[in-house]
Amino acid sequence: MSKLKPAAPGVERAAVWVDTVKRGPMLRLVRGSGTLVPEDIRWINTTTQGRVERILLRPGAEVTKDSIILELSNPQLQQAVQDAQLGHQSALAAYENRKADLERTILTQEAELASVETSYNNAKLNLESQETLLKEGLVAELQVKQLRSNVVDLKNRLAISQKQLENAKNGVKSQLAPQQAEVAQRSAQYQLRLRELDDLKVKAGMAGVLSQVPVEVGQQVGPGTNLARVADPTRLKAEVRIAETQTKDIRIGQMAEVDTRNGVIQGKVMRIDPTATGGTV
Template sequence: MVDIARPATVAKKKKIKRALMATSALVVIILITVGVSRLKPAAPGVDRAAVWVDTVKRGPMLRLVRGSGTLVPEDIRWINTTTQGRVERILLRPGATVTATTVILELSNPELQQSVQDGRLGHQSALAAYENRKAELERTLLQQQSELASIETQYNNSALNLEAQEELLKDGLVSQLQVKQIRSQTADLKNRLSISQRQFENTKNGIKSQLGPQEAEVAQRRAQYELRVQQLDNLKVRAGMAGVLSQVPVEVGQTIGPGTNLARVADPTRLKAEVRIAETQTKDIRIGQVAEVDTRNGIIQGRVLRIDPASTGGTVGVDISLDGALPPGARPDLSVDGTITLEKLPDVIKVGRPAFGQENSTVMLFKLDGNGEAHRVQVRLGRTSVNEIEILEGLQPGDQVILSDMSAQDAYDRIRLNQ
């Protein structure tokens, strides 16, 4: 059998065919690779029931801030002692109703009792010395008054005698020398009378100044005695105001010093709420703003009464006065929630407050597209309230967004919601 040689053109055609097939296969592989690379990664799935979805709305919004605190009395009185003593009896315990004169506890102080006796005797001694000095000055005054009366009588008699002698001298019945002697005696008595009158007036006017030291001594001793008596009476500790006894921080047998707090009395009918609000939310709070206080048994209307000037532990204290009647069970130290109305915005785009997002900030939220998926969008937030926040850009009324914490999906721009 004889081999027939193939033409060279046939081999060349086969090579071309194989090259074309290889090129086509390479092109197909490249196209598939490009197509696959352009496919979006599969969106991670999230159970819809596990996230909080809210709808963007348009309308009015109340700007509110909220804080927790307690009810405290507006009228509180701490009762302390002005002297040292020992607690002998505690007559009342916290919770008792008291009046201003109700005795809460009794103290004892033997040294104070002795000082009262000493003060009484000292006062009596000073008073006796005053009365004795006063009697001496009055006797002196009476003696001078008697001398003045005697000299005045002598002067009057001498003046009458002089007048008679001068008449007799005119008739030549007495000598001129005799008249001159009587006239000299009368002038001397007149001078003595004038001096005696001045002495009497000086003595009379000087009695008050001479009794001044004794009067001051009596007043000083009386004040000391009354102070001791008052301190002794204060050993019976009284409430000082009507209300309810809330604390008695001492025990029988305890020795206490001056200024020690013995009891606290409060008026339970006049309460206010002291709440703590995050310092980042207090910049718009003003005195007089409307507020509500929730006591768990009812809501009381009120107004902002006072704002602490300094922050403590990241919060600011705010006092709220209570305008309405107190609900049943309202009492001092009761835990309450206070809500303050900052302002009313008449027409804004709003949504529920997201897990992360502060006032006047920009955040990324997942917006639902209606096809079971949610895409991440940038949203600019405005003013905040307790449960709502203003939308400035990025969302429109009717949009639905996820407000839950989605930090676990930060690597994805879209997610799939599983029903």
């Protein structure tokens, strides 16, 4: 008896699978229950404070990107829009007035330049004729010297006028820059207020089905409040609860079959929740 080997351990029949040993892939089937939920879901919130005036669509309605779900009111925002509009118009008027002043200044300098240039050309012609007469002894030399001095003076004035006109034209852009910046700032403020006013008409933002409207008429809402939820029913995913003890056999990318009670569709594992709830994942 002392030479006998220990007997093999025994197991219950129900705890083992009996089959012929074969070579090939081994199928490990993991089952779970769950629901089909939309893959694309969008919560629509408000960007400003307001009061719910009208709810135009209710859950279950089909919507497009531009469908208006509900409307808000905000008297303070409407006043802010008017103030921003007046501020923009005032800045634009100041810019146009400044531009007109600079254009008048340039026109005045151009007229002065033309006058000096005409005087200079006439003085040159007169000097040439007087020098001819001087050679013939018909005019005094002093008179010719005065004419020469006048031509030099007019030539200098012409050069100064040309430089002044050039500087005036080159300085238009820099002198208008402050007014242009003010117009741009006022315009941006006005456009921002217009967008906020337009946001009081809450739109779906995507095509799909309206699933929730968690507000009521007369309710005050603040920035960031969720006003509606829209989902795309054409793209669904299955959220399945699996026993925590079986999740070790599941890997992202594995093939899966989803029984929709209206047929079986093929899919694959996209995500595994890292936390367990009630013994399931």
